[in-house]
Amino acid sequence: MAMASPANKKKPKSNQTPESQFSYNLNFYSKSKDLHSAISLYDTAISQNTRLNQHNFNTLLYLCSISLNEPSTKDLSLQYGFRVFDHMVSNGIKPNEASITAVARLAAAKGDGDYAFDLVKNIGVYNELPRLRTYDPALFCYCENLEGDKAYEVEEHMGRMGVGLEEGEIAALLKVSVETRREDRVYGYLQKLRKMVRCVREETAKVIEHWFGIFEGNGVELDVGLVREAVSRNGGGWHGLGWIGKEKWVVRRGSVNAGGKCCCCGEQLVSVDIDDDETERFAESVAGLAMEREVKANFSEFQNWLEKHANYEAIMDGANIGLYQQNFAEGGFSISQVVDVHLN
Structure with missing residues (x-):
C-alpha cells in the first residue's frame, strides 16, 4: 500500500x-x-x-x-x-x-x-x-x-x-x-x-x-x-x-408467473395470513391502543361483551358504515347503508 x-x-x-x-x-x-x-x-x-x-x-x-x-x-x-x-x-x-x-x-x-x-x-x-x-x-x-x-x-x-x-x-x-x-x-x-x-x-x-x-x-x-x-x-x-x-427430495429451480402459478410444479400460490400467535399479539396491540386513546369509550367492557357473545363471527361498525362515501355537500349519516349491510 x-x-x-x-x-x-x-x-x-x-x-x-x-x-x-x-x-x-x-x-x-x-x-x-x-x-x-x-x-x-x-x-x-x-x-x-x-x-x-x-x-x-x-x-x-x-x-x-x-x-x-x-x-x-x-x-x-x-x-x-x-x-x-x-x-x-x-x-x-x-x-x-x-x-x-x-x-x-x-x-x-x-x-x-x-x-x-x-x-x-x-x-x-x-x-x-x-x-x-x-x-x-x-x-x-x-x-x-x-x-x-x-x-x-x-x-x-x-x-x-x-x-x-x-x-x-x-x-x-x-x-x-x-x-x-x-x-x-x-x-x-x-x-x-x-x-x-x-x-x-x-x-x-x-x-x-x-x-x-x-x-x-x-x-x-x-x-x-x-x-x-x-x-x-x-x-x-x-x-x-x-x-x-x-424418500429423497426432487430439487429444481422454477419461477412464478404473474398469476401466482409455479411454472415448475404447476401449483398455485395462495395468500398467507398471519398465524394464531401473530393474531393474538395484533389483537393485544389494538386493544392496548384503544384503551389508551379511548378511555371514555370503556373498551374493556366491550371486550367482556365480546367474550360473552363469542358466537358472533363479525362486528359491524355502524358509524363507519353509515358515513361511508358521504363526504359530499349533501352527504350525512345513511341509515339505509347500515340496513343494507345488515340484511346482506
Missing part, C-alpha cells in the same frame, strides 16, 4: 498542540485508508507521550479492521489492532460499541470466535449496547469453523438483547446446520427465511439446494387432515410440523 504524500495534505494551522496535530494527520490517513502511515504516526505519538482521545483510538481500530482483507496489511492490522485496544483500556478510556466491533473483527480474523463473543457479552461493563454488526464477527467465525453450538449460543444472546437476524446471519446459521446435519435447526432457519426474507440471495439459495440434495426425508407419514389443519392454523402458508414424508 502506497504511503500518502505529505505534499497532498492541506497545511495545518500554525501553533497547533501535539494532540491536535496528531488528530489532523490521523484523520487524513484514515480518509485515504493509509494504515502504514497511521501506524507510523501512532508510534511517533507514543514515543513523544502524546495524549490520545477516544476518537483517535477508534480511528486507529477502524483502520486496522478494514485493512484485514488486504494480504499486505493483515498481519500489521492484527499486530497493532490489539496493541491499540490494550493501550486504550490501560489509559482509562472507555471503549464504545464501535471500538468493541472493530476488535471483535480482529479477533474473528485470527479465528478466535470466543474472544470476539466475550467482547460482546461484556459490553455492558462499558454501558454500551451491542448491535447486529457487533455480533457478526463471532457468529460468522463460529459458523465458518463449523462450531454450531457456539453459533446458536450467539443467536440466543442476540435474542435476549433484542437484536434481530437478517438474511446473512440466517444463511450462515443455516449453512453450519446443513454441514453438521442438524435437521431440526435446518428446518427452523428455513422457516425464519420464509418469514423474514422476501427473496433470498444466490448464496443462500445454493445452501438450501445443497441441503435438499443431500437430505433424505425421514419424517412422519403424511396425514392430509393433520397437515390441512396445521396450515390453516398458521395462516395458510406452512404447516410447522417439521419434516413430513420419506
Whole structure:
C-alpha cells in the first residue's frame, strides 16, 4: 500500500498542540485508508507521550479492521489492532460499541470466535449496547469453523438483547446446520427465511439446494387432515410440523408467473395470513391502543361483551358504515347503508 504524500495534505494551522496535530494527520490517513502511515504516526505519538482521545483510538481500530482483507496489511492490522485496544483500556478510556466491533473483527480474523463473543457479552461493563454488526464477527467465525453450538449460543444472546437476524446471519446459521446435519435447526432457519426474507440471495439459495440434495426425508407419514389443519392454523402458508414424508427430495429451480402459478410444479400460490400467535399479539396491540386513546369509550367492557357473545363471527361498525362515501355537500349519516349491510 502506497504511503500518502505529505505534499497532498492541506497545511495545518500554525501553533497547533501535539494532540491536535496528531488528530489532523490521523484523520487524513484514515480518509485515504493509509494504515502504514497511521501506524507510523501512532508510534511517533507514543514515543513523544502524546495524549490520545477516544476518537483517535477508534480511528486507529477502524483502520486496522478494514485493512484485514488486504494480504499486505493483515498481519500489521492484527499486530497493532490489539496493541491499540490494550493501550486504550490501560489509559482509562472507555471503549464504545464501535471500538468493541472493530476488535471483535480482529479477533474473528485470527479465528478466535470466543474472544470476539466475550467482547460482546461484556459490553455492558462499558454501558454500551451491542448491535447486529457487533455480533457478526463471532457468529460468522463460529459458523465458518463449523462450531454450531457456539453459533446458536450467539443467536440466543442476540435474542435476549433484542437484536434481530437478517438474511446473512440466517444463511450462515443455516449453512453450519446443513454441514453438521442438524435437521431440526435446518428446518427452523428455513422457516425464519420464509418469514423474514422476501427473496433470498444466490448464496443462500445454493445452501438450501445443497441441503435438499443431500437430505433424505425421514419424517412422519403424511396425514392430509393433520397437515390441512396445521396450515390453516398458521395462516395458510406452512404447516410447522417439521419434516413430513420419506424418500429423497426432487430439487429444481422454477419461477412464478404473474398469476401466482409455479411454472415448475404447476401449483398455485395462495395468500398467507398471519398465524394464531401473530393474531393474538395484533389483537393485544389494538386493544392496548384503544384503551389508551379511548378511555371514555370503556373498551374493556366491550371486550367482556365480546367474550360473552363469542358466537358472533363479525362486528359491524355502524358509524363507519353509515358515513361511508358521504363526504359530499349533501352527504350525512345513511341509515339505509347500515340496513343494507345488515340484511346482506
